[in-house]
Amino acid sequence: MVGCTSAPQTPQIAVYLDESKPMDERVEDALQRMTLREKIDIIHAQSKFSSPGVERLGIPELWCTDGPHGIRPEVMWDEWDQAKWTNDSCTAFPALPCLAATWNPDMSAKYGKAIGEEARYREKDVLLGPGVNIYRTPMNGRNFEYMGEDPHLSSKMVVPYIQEVQKNGVAACVKHFALNNQEIERHAVNVVVDDRALYEIYLPAFKAAVQEGGAWAIMPAYNRYKGQHCCHNQYLLNDILKGEWGFDGATISDWGGVHDTKEAALHGLDLEFGSWTNGLNWGASNAYDMYHMAMPYMKMIESGELTTKALDDKVRRVLRLIFRTAMNTKKPFGSMNNEEHLEAAREIAGEGIVLLKNDNNVLPFDLNKQKNILVVGENAIKMMTVGGGSSSLKVRKEFTPLDGIKLYVGDKANIIYERGYVGDVTGEYNGVKSGQDLSENRSAEQLIADAVAAAQKADAVIFIGGLNKKEGQDCEGADRSELGLPYGQDAVIEALAAANKNLAVINISGNAVAMPWIEKVPSIMQGWFLGSESGNALAKVIFGEVNPSGHLPFTFPVKIEDNAAHAVGEWPGKEDVHYNESIFVGYRWADKEQIKALFPFGHGLSYTTFAVSEPTISKNSIKEGGKLTIKCKVTNTGNREGAEVVQLYIGDHESSLPRPVKELKGFKKLHLAAGESGVAEFTITDEDLKFFDDKRHEWVAEAGSFTAYIATSAEEILHQVDFTLK
Numbered sequence: 001m002v003g004c005t006s007a008p009q010t011p012q013i014a015v016y017l018d019e020s021k022p023m024d025e026r027v028e029d030a031l032q033r034m035t036l037r038e039k040i041d042i043i044h045a046q047s048k049f050s051s052p053g054v055e056r057l058g059i060p061e062l063w064c065t066d067g068p069h070g071i072r073p074e075v076m077w078d079e080w081d082q083a084k085w086t087n088d089s090c091t092a093f094p095a096l097p098c099l100a101a102t103w104n105p106d107m108s109a110k111y112g113k114a115i116g117e118e119a120r121y122r123e124k125d126v127l128l129g130p131g132v133n134i135y136r137t138p139m140n141g142r143n144f145e146y147m148g149e150d151p152h153l154s155s156k157m158v159v160p161y162i163q164e165v166q167k168n169g170v171a172a173c174v175k176h177f178a179l180n181n182q183e184i185e186r187h188a189v190n191v192v193v194d195d196r197a198l199y200e201i202y203l204p205a206f207k208a209a210v211q212e213g214g215a216w217a218i219m220p221a222y223n224r225y226k227g228q229h230c231c232h233n234q235y236l237l238n239d240i241l242k243g244e245w246g247f248d249g250a251t252i253s254d255w256g257g258v259h260d261t262k263e264a265a266l267h268g269l270d271l272e273f274g275s276w277t278n279g280l281n282w283g284a285s286n287a288y289d290m291y292h293m294a295m296p297y298m299k300m301i302e303s304g305e306l307t308t309k310a311l312d313d314k315v316r317r318v319l320r321l322i323f324r325t326a327m328n329t330k331k332p333f334g335s336m337n338n339e340e341h342l343e344a345a346r347e348i349a350g351e352g353i354v355l356l357k358n359d360n361n362v363l364p365f366d367l368n369k370q371k372n373i374l375v376v377g378e379n380a381i382k383m384m385t386v387g388g389g390s391s392s393l394k395v396r397k398e399f400t401p402l403d404g405i406k407l408y409v410g411d412k413a414n415i416i417y418e419r420g421y422v423g424d425v426t427g428e429y430n431g432v433k434s435g436q437d438l439s440e441n442r443s444a445e446q447l448i449a450d451a452v453a454a455a456q457k458a459d460a461v462i463f464i465g466g467l468n469k470k471e472g473q474d475c476e477g478a479d480r481s482e483l484g485l486p487y488g489q490d491a492v493i494e495a496l497a498a499a500n501k502n503l504a505v506i507n508i509s510g511n512a513v514a515m516p517w518i519e520k521v522p523s524i525m526q527g528w529f530l531g532s533e534s535g536n537a538l539a540k541v542i543f544g545e546v547n548p549s550g551h552l553p554f555t556f557p558v559k560i561e562d563n564a565a566h567a568v569g570e571w572p573g574k575e576d577v578h579y580n581e582s583i584f585v586g587y588r589w590a591d592k593e594q595i596k597a598l599f600p601f602g603h604g605l606s607y608t609t610f611a612v613s614e615p616t617i618s619k620n621s622i623k624e625g626g627k628l629t630i631k632c633k634v635t636n637t638g639n640r641e642g643a644e645v646v647q648l649y650i651g652d653h654e655s656s657l658p659r660p661v662k663e664l665k666g667f668k669k670l671h672l673a674a675g676e677s678g679v680a681e682f683t684i685t686d687e688d689l690k691f692f693d694d695k696r697h698e699w700v701a702e703a704g705s706f707t708a709y710i711a712t713s714a715e716e717i718l719h720q721v722d723f724t725l726k
């Protein structure tokens with residue numbers, strides 16, 4: 001009997017479906033099976049947040065979600081209104097400046113893991129975040145989605161976030177590449193910046209995201225650079241991202257950021273998404289075919305105006321993205337709203353809260369002594385997860401500061417609340433409503449009088465104010481209208497300071513604010529937008545269960561003119577915006593001009609004290625390709641546990657091009673029990689000494705003498721040690 005002896009046939013699986021095959025082979029196999037129309041379809045959106053796969057070949061759709069602080073609720077297929085799902089509420093994590101303020105990459109990993117699991121559970125393939133645009137000015141309305149002013153800090157903090165998200169088979173889409181530093185005229189403004197500032201300040205975090213984090217996707221920004229929109233920018237996307245950095249992932253346009261088919265085809269955009277149905281204006285329905293990367297692109301290929309070379313490169317990148325995410329059968333299932341995620345949100349918030357000032361150790365409040373505690377301010381009762389633009393969330397539960405304080409205190413003390421001022425009484429974004437009605441009938445004078453009367457009787461007063469997510473404050477699409485606090489809060493704070501000496505002011509914001517009352521208030525804390533666990537995290541710090549260990553990821557200037565973009569640069573720009581300050585951003589400018597900050601970059605206090613020993617240096621000189629180490633002993637000299645962030649800055653004494661006085665090149669966060677010591681050890685290589693030589697278009701380290709500064713902020717230098725590069 002013929003056939004009885006032959007082995008049973010196993011069905012042949014197509015190469016592109018075979019996960020044991022190398023990625024590139026799979027991509028080529030899928031590519032050669034696709035028709036021109038299928039290639040065109042896969043590179044543009046089919047709905048607000050999805051792009052099609054290839055139905056015929058069983059290649060699935062790609063689903064995106066905002067990002068970067070939690071998983072956005074489901075919107076309609078073709079509209080921004082809510083889809084009214086009932087299973088799409090999420091855990092809100094602290095806003096990214098808070099994460100950066102932890103100065104703890106382990107917190108980034110925790111954040112990435114938890115948000116990645118939530119994205120995965122909701123079956124999303126691409127998380128639109130994190131954001132790493134440099135904090136150029138406190139007026140930028142989107143700073144609350146970014147990681148501060150320093151390229152080294154944001155580079156170190158972004159990498160673990162990406163790596164942990166992507167372990168879930170969810171791509172991190174790092175945004176907004178690049179120079180996206182204002183919301184006013186964000187679709188039109190053209191940034192004029194020199195190459196040194198571009199490479200030394202604005203690009204490093206993106207480079208780290210790609211080369212160290214292995215990001216699978218990058219979102220080019222809305223603004224223009226060298227006259228081209230970033231979403232189709234030869235210099236940024238082809239030359240730098242894909243050329244110099246070797247990025248093998250896909251670029252996903254910011255929503256509606258594409259303006260020209262030919263440029264998009266040739267200048268490195270891979271996937272087009274839109275805010276407007278037809279990619280051009282509002283309102284036409286089912287017009288995704290009109291996207292620049294849809295029929296207009298196909299027509300140019302059919303007419304011979306463009307070849308399929310660039311198209312095939314885009315399709316390869318999108319296929320790779322789909323294979324890494326939607327078609328990855330080994331990925332975990334994810335999870336949502338579990339205790340571990342809430343715990344992560346609480347812990348990150350607790351580590352990111354920054355104690356800015358604490359005269360007479362007013363904080364922490366002591367529930368054994370302070371039995372009548374007054375809480376004042378709208379931000380004590382306002383939900384902050386709704387609003388602010390695309391990062392707005394629908395949370396399972398948000399503990400406001402007042403909720404958290406009451407829960408924590410229980411019956412140990414009497415908590416009284418007074419409004420103090422009225423700001424924004426509702427909260428709504430794209431149909432998600434906070435459900436809060438904070439309207440109030442009393443006049444501004446009466447509100448202050450009532451708060452003062454209560455403060456006079458209280459043992460301690462906590463003012464919780466700052467900014468919110470309304471347009472003109474920390475919000476996408478518009479920038480801030482002033483550095484000062486809105487809604488007359490300064491007057492409330494002044495009045496409270498006069499009424500009670502046990503006053504703590506907690507500023508909730510994603511940005512620096514002016515504090516004209518600083519001398520009158522003994523204790524000030526930076527609270528951020530802290531997400532679901534906001535109140536619980538704050539209460540633990542206010543009452544001392546958690547010892548604050550956050551340090552500022554950006555400078556708080558005394559006045560706006562102290563910021564370089566406002567002193568010598570331009571902001572906001574209308575057509576062109578000139579970054580005249582060049583590399584002198586944040587503390588680099590303050591150092592150069594010897595401007596004392598209200599609170600400097602890197603600043604943060606603790607309820608305990610630390611001593612940092614004189615550093616020891618392994619050798620006094622370093623050769624090309626060599627390294628040296630600097631160590632110091634850090635001791636917790638107080639009587640409770642706490643954490644100190646030791647910062648290493650390096651200054652170059654002679655160089656052929658201007659350099660900052662010093663730049664952050666390392667940091668270590670040490671958690672120490674009372675009396676315990678640890679070692680902060682830093683390795684310095686010649687890479688840390690380089691600057692970007694714009695004439696040679698390369699990073700160079702010039703021989704000469706350098707100083708390493710051991711510091712606890714850009715202004716608090718504890719020790720310094722010199723060395724040379726031979």
Ligand code: BGC
Nearest residue numbers: 066067128175254255275390
């Ligand atoms: C924002 C992006 C966001 C996208 C999708 C845009 O307006 O700039 O950050 O990811 O919308 O919501």
